[in-house]
Amino acid sequence: MASEPKIHPSAETALLKVRSKEIAFSRFRVQVTAGPDAGASQTSDATEFVIGTAPGNQLILTDRAVSRHHCVISVTPRGFFLRDLGSKNGTTLSGFRVEAAYLLPGALLGIGQSTLRFEPLAEEIREPLGDEERYGRVLGQSAAMRRIFGALPRIAASDSTVLIEGETGTGKGLLAEAIHESSPRAGGPFVVIDCGSIPPTLIEAELFGHAKGAFTGAQAARAGAFEAARGGTVLLDEMGELPLDMQPKLLRVLEERQIRRIGTIEPTKLDIRVIATTNRDLRQEVNRGNFRSDLYYRLNIVRLRVPALRERPDDIALLTAHFYRQLAQGQDQSPPGELLEAFMRQDWPGNVRELRGAVERAVLMIDPALFREAVMGSEGADGGAPALPAPRDDELSLSFREAKERAVARWERTFLTALVRANGGNLSRAARAARMDRSHLRELLQRHGVSATEA
Numbered sequence: 001m002a003s004e005p006k007i008h009p010s011a012e013t014a015l016l017k018v019r020s021k022e023i024a025f026s027r028f029r030v031q032v033t034a035g036p037d038a039g040a041s042q043t044s045d046a047t048e049f050v051i052g053t054a055p056g057n058q059l060i061l062t063d064r065a066v067s068r069h070h071c072v073i074s075v076t077p078r079g080f081f082l083r084d085l086g087s088k089n090g091t092t093l094s095g096f097r098v099e100a101a102y103l104l105p106g107a108l109l110g111i112g113q114s115t116l117r118f119e120p121l122a123e124e125i126r127e128p129l130g131d132e133e134r135y136g137r138v139l140g141q142s143a144a145m146r147r148i149f150g151a152l153p154r155i156a157a158s159d160s161t162v163l164i165e166g167e168t169g170t171g172k173g174l175l176a177e178a179i180h181e182s183s184p185r186a187g188g189p190f191v192v193i194d195c196g197s198i199p200p201t202l203i204e205a206e207l208f209g210h211a212k213g214a215f216t217g218a219q220a221a222r223a224g225a226f227e228a229a230r231g232g233t234v235l236l237d238e239m240g241e242l243p244l245d246m247q248p249k250l251l252r253v254l255e256e257r258q259i260r261r262i263g264t265i266e267p268t269k270l271d272i273r274v275i276a277t278t279n280r281d282l283r284q285e286v287n288r289g290n291f292r293s294d295l296y297y298r299l300n301i302v303r304l305r306v307p308a309l310r311e312r313p314d315d316i317a318l319l320t321a322h323f324y325r326q327l328a329q330g331q332d333q334s335p336p337g338e339l340l341e342a343f344m345r346q347d348w349p350g351n352v353r354e355l356r357g358a359v360e361r362a363v364l365m366i367d368p369a370l371f372r373e374a375v376m377g378s379e380g381a382d383g384g385a386p387a388l389p390a391p392r393d394d395e396l397s398l399s400f401r402e403a404k405e406r407a408v409a410r411w412e413r414t415f416l417t418a419l420v421r422a423n424g425g426n427l428s429r430a431a432r433a434a435r436m437d438r439s440h441l442r443e444l445l446q447r448h449g450v451s452a453t454e455a
C-alpha cells in the first residue's frame, strides 16, 4: 500500500472530526471538466469516493480509457487522500503521474481522456459512533472501531451480503462471526469456507456438494458448505483467492439463491446469508482481471473496512489488557506498564493476531510454571515426546480456526524449545537437525521468544 505523505497540519482535523458520540467528515464535489463525460459532477456522501466505469462507483464515467475502479478519494484526518487503484492508464495530478497524493482545493486530476476538478464543500456528514468498546467478542475503543460498532446493529439485523476488507489478522473473521451471532440467524449454523486453502479442484464439491457417483470416489451423496449453512450464515474467507473459473458459479448462487450439487439437475433452494472477507483490495483485482466485476458488485452491498492496528493505536492497550487477562490465568491481571509502552511503539504488521502472540509470549516469560507447562506438555503415548496439548476449557467456545491457530502456536513453541535444547542451544545445529532454513528458524525462535546462540 502507498505510504501517506505528510501535509500541513492546519489542513487536518477540519476534515474528519471525532466527537464523543459521532464522527463528522467534510463533503466534496468532483466535476468532469473535459473528456467524453464533460459536465458530469458528483458530490461525496461517505468517507470513500471511487471513480471508474463500473456500476457501484460514486462517479461512473463512460470514458473507455478509464479503468473499472480507477482511483479513490478518501477523507482522512490528514486530508483528502487520492489513491490510484492499479488502473491501466494511471492517474495524473497537475500533469504528474501519481500513485497517491493529498488533494488541495481546485486540484485537476487526469484519468483516461478526462480531466476532473476536485472541490471541497463547506458541508459535513455525520455518522454515529457506538458507545460500547466491544461488539460480541470484537473489542475496540478507537474511533475507527466504534464507527464500525455504530453501524453493526443495523447491518446484523439485515440480511444483506457483507464484504469485510482488511489486512491479515485485523479481526475480519471475528467480526463476521459477531455479525452472525447478533443477527436473526444466530440460531442457525455459521459455516466458514476458506477459499484460499481449498485446492481449486475440490472447491466446487466443497461449496455445492455432489450426487452419488458424480465423479470417481463420490461413493455417497454429500451436501456442500452452502447447504450445510441453511438458515444461517456462510463466511467466504479470503474471497480474493477464489479461482476465476469458480466465480461465475458463485455469482449464480448469490443471484438465484439456489445451488445444484455436482451431478444433479434439480436445484436446491437456499436460505443463507453471505459474508465475504478479503485481505486484498478487490477493486484492484478487478482492474487486473483476477476478479470478476459482476461478482464484486454482488458482494459489495455492505462494505466494512477494518483498519490495520497501526491506524488505530488507541486499541493496543485495551487489546493487550484483554489478552493478558485471558492468558495470565490467576496472575496479577494487568499487563506491566513497560510492556504496554513497548507495544504502543510497534507497528504490528501482523495486526491483532501478532499482538495476541506477543502477549502470550510475554505471559510465558513472566510465569515460569506456565512456561514449563507449555514446554513440557503432557507425556505422549509415543515414548515421552511432548504431545499436542489438549484444548483448554475456554478454547472450546472458540471457532475451530481460532482454536487450531492457538494449538499450533503452542505446538510450535514446544517443538522449538525442545529442538534448541537438544542441540545445545546452537541455532545452526538446530536448523540442520530440523532440516530448516537457518534464517527461517531464527525468525520463528524470535517470534516465540526462544533464544539460541548464533555460533
Ligand SMILES: Nc1ncnc2c1ncn2[C@@H]1O[C@H](COP(=O)(O)OP(=O)(O)OP(=O)(O)O)[C@@H](O)[C@H]1O
Residues within 6 Å of the ligand: 137, 138, 139, 140, 166, 167, 168, 169, 170, 171, 172, 173, 174, 175, 277, 279, 319, 352, 353, 356, 402
Ligand atoms: N478487535 C478484536 N478484539 C479481540 N480479539 C481480536 C480482535 N481482532 C482480532 N482479534 C483476535 O486476533 C486473531 C486474528 O483475528 P481474525 O482471524 O479474525 O483475523 P482476520 O483478519 O480474519 O485474519 P486473516 O485475514 O489472516 O484470516 C484472532 O485470535 C482474533 O480472536
